[in-house]
Amino acid sequence: MTAPTTPRIAIIGAGPGGLTCARILQRHGATVTVYDLDADRTSRNQGGTLDMQPGSGQVALRAAGLMDEFAKHSRPEGQQMRLLGRDAAVRFDALPSEAAKGEGNPEIDRGQLRDLLLDSLAPGTVHWGHRLTHAEPLGDGAHRLHFAHGATAETGLVIGADGAWSRVRRLLSAAQPGYTGVTFVEAGLNDAGTRHPALAALTGDGTMMALDDNHGLIAQRNSDQHIRIYIGMRTHEDWHRRAGVDLADTDTMRAHLLERFTGWNEQLLGLITATDTGYINRPLYALPVPHTWSHAPGVTILGDAAHLMSPFSGMGANLAMLDAADLAHAINGTPTVDGAVRTYEEIMLPRSVEAARGAAEGLDSAFAPDSAQQALAHMSENH
Template sequence: MSTQAIPEVAIIGAGPAGLTAARILQMHGIAVRVFEADVSTDARDQGGTLDLHADSGQVALDRAGLLGVFRLQARHEDQELKVLDYKTANLLIDDRPDKQTGGRPEIDRKALRDLLLSSLETGTVTWATKLKDVISDSGGRHLLRFADQTIGPFDLVIGADGAWSKVRLALSSVKPAYTGITFIEFWIDDADQRHPDLARLVGHGTIMAIHESKGIVAQRNAHGHLRVYAVLHAAEDWLAASQIDASEPHLLKRSLKTLLPELAPSLAALIDESRDVAFVRPIVALPTDFRWTHKPGLTLIGDAAHVMPPVGLGVNLAMFDAAELATKLKFGEEWDQDLQAFETAMQDRANAHAREAQEGFLEMYGRDAPRAILEHLQQRRNDQ
């Protein structure tokens, strides 16, 4: 492996992890190139809202010099979580932190990506470059093979390319496994004006109405936009087996009438009144003890390293990974030892959080839901 003073660094993936790493590396005078499969920043929807935690996501933004800007853009008022009864929509518990002191303000994924992109040097991100694989040479440097070109070699390749990471394939044959839960995502635009009853139902944050591993989750995004998720406990191939065309949202909506029996009418309206747009999202996770054997000059961060069920940890851990990596690599003659130390610490941290995420996911979407999540929220309230 090259021990040159100024290494060639590539990051695969322009999500929160990859962009955070790029920003901090540039702050430290390290040139970096980011390669992203999307053809542009607006090429596809970036997903819903995020709550950034004071001990992880916000730490990363602080190290990136962006915490103040984030606080100006964040929605401090949208931290509420309401658990509703699946059949009646009656309120079971309202977990509402003080909007001035709650430590997990919300920001839409696109807004976070735009914030990070705007902080980078011009030309840092190369769009429309979908990685096929990584080719390592005998000297410990790495070539990146894309569909129409091969770029490199690089001294360090950081895989921030998500759950189905191509960089991870150069380090491990382990792949994420289906959790048994599928989300079907729908959108409602301008809810405050067009659907005020639904806007009031969702309130300022997130609602959950789960019964026996099925139900509804809805969350408020910026500008009155609501994201609605039908939650199903289903076989991985249920969509193909049911012969439902995922590109026909009205067919999905019709099928959910049967798949979500006895759902309260006001909750069903969140699906019925949504736009004719739908995304089927099987929830996957890596094993809670996932690790890989170190390979000089190759590493993973974020979902590429530890994709886990969505319980509010993923992006926070991803950004913290990025900040830890970018601040602790000194790029002296023994910098690969720094990389190994980072990986060991990250894997220890990720394994612990993966177990926590698995337990939290079962609380939210297990067969006895919502009992476990109600007990958890009540205990947290009692401890305050």
């Protein structure tokens, strides 16, 4: 067992929110340590692409002093939004204007964003291979952190940026994520422009959605000619067990998914059949709305730990990073840690409740009997 350490601030989770908070705190001279369960920075694929929004993600990146680095990796063309019918006919196609490319929501891969943030931190800030088991209150806001491999650390403030199944959240709330009723099955196309040119053209430069009658096919451009695909279904959480489908059996998965999308255009079905990456089952979970808690000394949470919501909010990582910036600014500008956390929570909680309600409504409209009509009306109104 290693000897306890006493960092002033401990952040649990090295995702966009946790790393953004650490970066801004360090810029203002605060002592901060980040603990993450991953073995190292390369041990896990970080997922798809993110649009960094001017009023949230970009605000946080500016506070972190990283907008110039972000611009080197971002893809303004990724703002294209395309809606197709199940017949593959284009219902809506919004290309970003030159002005929007400079001022809108440019895309960046999650992995690139994480690397950008990690590289901005002081060496040794992130302690890899630290899976938090529980945080033990010691009184007066102090906590002892217990990790799975036996190490402990003591801290004056623990910040939970540890995602959907947050251990830190347990200090504040008994709430647990619940199944939303919608599951995504992830697939992917590698070297799409060369190996899958028709599907690449169908997708465009940004995000393509085909939604109809509680089903959807969503294709999302990533860097390096990769297209990430989400095969969406309103279904039971254990749909595969009910159908007798082995999630590890690619052929059986393909056949079952094709059966669920009977009647869809053959070209769209290519997004199911042509996968180079197999199939990954991803049921969508969300925290109850509203999710709030009473203030407790020495602990707070941000991002998915505080307000896990469906990806149809478009706000997940953006909101986590804005949370991080608001919390870091409060810590840097408030005489006491307790006062800083109160200030942060007074800002964050109402905002997150509103966003979570919008996310739930967005998911319900995207996976509904008349989802195609609802999606068209929404896109036409907002572009």
